Amino acid sequence: MADAAGVSLSTASLAFSGNKPVSDATRQRVLGAAESLGYTGPNPLARNLRQGRSGVVGIAVGQLSTAFRDPAALPMLDAVSEVLGAAGLGLLLMGDEDDHARLPLDAVIYDICGRETWAAYDAFVARGIPLVVVEGPTWPGTTFVDIDHRGGSAALARHLHDLGHRRVAVLTLEPSHPQRQREAGLRDVFPDAVVIGACASDHGAAQQLASDWFDSSPDATVLVCQSDVQAAAVVVEARRRGLSVPGDLSVAGFDGVPTPWLDLELTTIAQPLGDKGRAVARAALARIEGDDVEDVLLPVTLRVGSSTGPA
Amino acid sequence: MADAAGVSLSTASLAFSGNKPVSDATRQRVLGAAESLGYTGPNPLARNLRQGRSGVVGIAVGQLSTAFRDPAALPMLDAVSEVLGAAGLGLLLMGDEDDHARLPLDAVIYDICGRETWAAYDAFVARGIPLVVVEGPTWPGTTFVDIDHRGGSAALARHLHDLGHRRVAVLTLEPSHPQRQREAGLRDVFPDAVVIGACASDHGAAQQLASDWFDSSPDATVLVCQSDVQAAAVVVEARRRGLSVPGDLSVAGFDGVPTPWLDLELTTIAQPLGDKGRAVARAALARIEGDDVEDVLLPVTLRVGSSTGPA
DNA sequence: GGCTAGCATCGAAACGATTCGATCGAAACG
DNA sequence: CGTTTCGATCGAATCGTTTCGATGCTAGCC
Known part of the structure; x- marks a missing residue:
């Protein structure tokens, strides 16, 4: 250790951490000795043990490739990473299969819906690790961050109603807390909206679902989707069949992410x-x-584009 | 600690870790005591210090939202996470801004090209942390994983040459190790291929670049892109201008990821x-x-689709 | 019966920092 | 000049494990 070159362990520690004032001369001496001995600063593992913190926050997102395929996931992840990074914390990706209960995490974020997919929830609660849940159900020991699914869906529904639409079809996500809220909001305005199917926010799956639906000669004048990816897939499929959007069918999405490959x-x-x-x-x-x-x-805002028009 | 209920610390440790045999009776007693005292198993921080490992591998990907917007990034990330997870290791996301040198990492993966963006490289090398670089330049202390950019590009170029193409345009990535390799492969066949511009693998940017290029009344019969996202953007823009692909222009990509919103x-x-x-x-x-x-x-394979045709 | 093996358990020494309280001088004050 | 105060430094305790070597004890062997 660098204190072989002049000072005590405690002083050397202070020189590095700056937790208490150290005279300039001493600091120089410590840093110089560290340099020449090839000492690269305090061992993070030891610091972590002493301080009882790992400096790492876990984020559970289900299967990685699925979670991040949705463009809505990224800006949020970016923001999380930015705020945590500014506080000196790292962000650890938790897939849905591994046993992360053995990792030293200071907190865990669940960015998926459904209690059943909260890997290692019990272990974290038992160890007293703070849990933050995004768009999930509330649960003991958990802090909850959500957006106004219901209000947003209702606002969209009113917009469609104003355009004269009365026969509304819905493409949903798989059952989950936000999905239920959104459906409730829609039914505030259209109690008899008809659900045509459920799938993840995935272009291929949504396009398939839309295709089956078109085959059934539907009479709805608008199809409400639960993500912009789904909505874009529906638009693509409608056009493939020679239908015009919004002329023959209005389509609405959710999230507000760019869909640059669409020209509307x-x-x-x-x-x-x-x-x-x-x-x-x-x-x-x-x-x-x-x-x-x-x-x-958090509030959401209705953004009216060119994929919806008069019934 | 649980050893208040019968055994020594060492035995309790062995009962949990299984590193040496412990009699069944003792194990039961230890686990039972732990249960009733609310002890949730060895403190990961302490274990890490003792073992000199954190159980966490960092992966540097540049800005998160940019890195993961490219669909080619996800399957790889998935595979990394799966293998590391199976070994009990976690994967920590390193954005490009934060100081991750203070985190206890067992190894670091650089999944971006260009030495200048290797955050904290010097600090990691100094601390003796293993570094793995994907598609980057070799560098001291580093293990290098790459794909055959040059061979793949050359194979594509031969395919285009066989189709009769002679006037070739290229849309490149920003300068980087793989980009240089790919260009070399292309020029093995088409020494005078003309570069029309460079951009990240981003739909909007590529479409803009293609748009400018079309405005310049180009005479090339094929445009070679460096990612499928870029290629898809070019196809979208060509069609928007009433050009047929591959009738009026052949387009080639790179990566081999799904582009479900294209019908070719x-x-x-x-x-x-x-x-x-x-x-x-x-x-x-x-x-x-x-x-x-x-x-x-790693080898790559030419996959001939319907976006290229005779000149 | 004595000796050796082998198994289960234990004690104590790391791992490498942070931090609390004490000490020691020198400066400030009356 | 005596006393207080303050800043810099130091010693020792602590964080909670893992692991090495030692110790007993029982069983097997000749």
Whole structure:
């Protein structure tokens, strides 16, 4: 250790951490000795043990390739990473299969819906690790960050109603907390909207579902989707069949992400992805500090594009 | 601690870790005591310090939202995560801005090209942390995993030459190690291929570049792109201008990822993304064990689709 | 019966920092 | 000049494991 060159362990530690004042001369001596001995600074593992923190926050997103294929996931992840990084914390990706209960995490973010997919939830709760859940159900020991699914869907529904639409079809996500909220919002305006099927936010799956639906000679004048990816797939499939959007069918999405390969702007519910990520990260930070944290509900905005028109 | 209920610390440790045999009766007693005292198993931080390992591998990908917007990034990330997870290691996302030198990482993967973006490289080398570089230049202390950019590009070029094409335009990535290799492969066949511009693998940017190029009344019969995302954007833009693909212009991509919103199959160089990820992860694991690791060069395959045709 | 093996358990020494409280001088103050 | 104060430094305790070597004990062997 560098203290062979002049000072005590405690002083050397202070010279590196700056937790207490150290005279300039001493600091120079310590840093110089470290340099010449090839000492590269405090061992992070030892620091972590002493401080009882790992400096790492886990984020569970289900299967990685599925989770990030949806463009809505990225801006949020970016924001989370940015806020945590600024606080000196790292972000650890938790796939859905591995046993992450043995890793030293300061907090865990669940960015998927459905309690059943919360890997290692019990272990984390038992160890007292703060949990932040995005768009999931509330659960003991958990801080909750959500967007206004229901209000957004209702706003979209009113927009469609104003355009004269009465026969509404819905392409849903697989059953989940946000999905239920969105359906409720839609039914506030269209109680008898008809669900044509459910799939993940995936272009191929949505296009297949839309194709089957078109085959059934539907009479709806608008198809409401649960993501812009789904909506884009529906537009592509409609056109492939010679249908015009919004002439023959109006299509609405959710999320408000760019779909640059379409030459129209989707009508969609834009959610504040960056705000959501920042709220999540701040909640995690606060809980790590031991502060009490309120659940967060973020507003969404209806963004009217050119994929919806008069019935 | 649980040893208040019967045994010594060492035995309790063995009961949990299983590193040495412990009698069944003792194990039961230890586990029972742990249960009733609310002890949730060995503290990961302490274990890490003792063992000198954190169980976490970092992966640097540049800005997150940019890196993962490219669909080619995900299958590889998935494979990396799967192999590391099976070995009990976690994967930590390193954005390009933060100081990750203070985190306890067992190894670091650089999945971006260009030495200048290797955040904290010097610090990691100084601390003796194994580094694995994907598609980057070789560098001291580094294990290198790459695909055969040059051979793949040359194979594509021969395919185009066979189709009768002689006037070739190229849309490149920003300058980087793989980009240089790919250009070399192309020029093995078409020495005077003309570069029309460079951009990241991003739909919007590529479409803009293609648009400018079409405005210049080009005489090339084929446009070679460096990713399927770029190629898809070019196809979209060509059609928007009433050009047929491959009738008026052949288009080729790179990567071999699905482009479900196009109704044609891109001609492309398919790279083994899963294999690449697994090779990277295995290299990291081996280096963590202290083994010597050979650099890896993976083959690619030409996949002829319907976006290229006779000149 | 004595000796050797082998198994289960234990004690103590790391792992490498941070941090609390004490000490020691020198400066400031009356 | 005596006393207080403050800043810099130091010693020792602590974080919670894992692991090495030693110790007992039982069983097997000749």
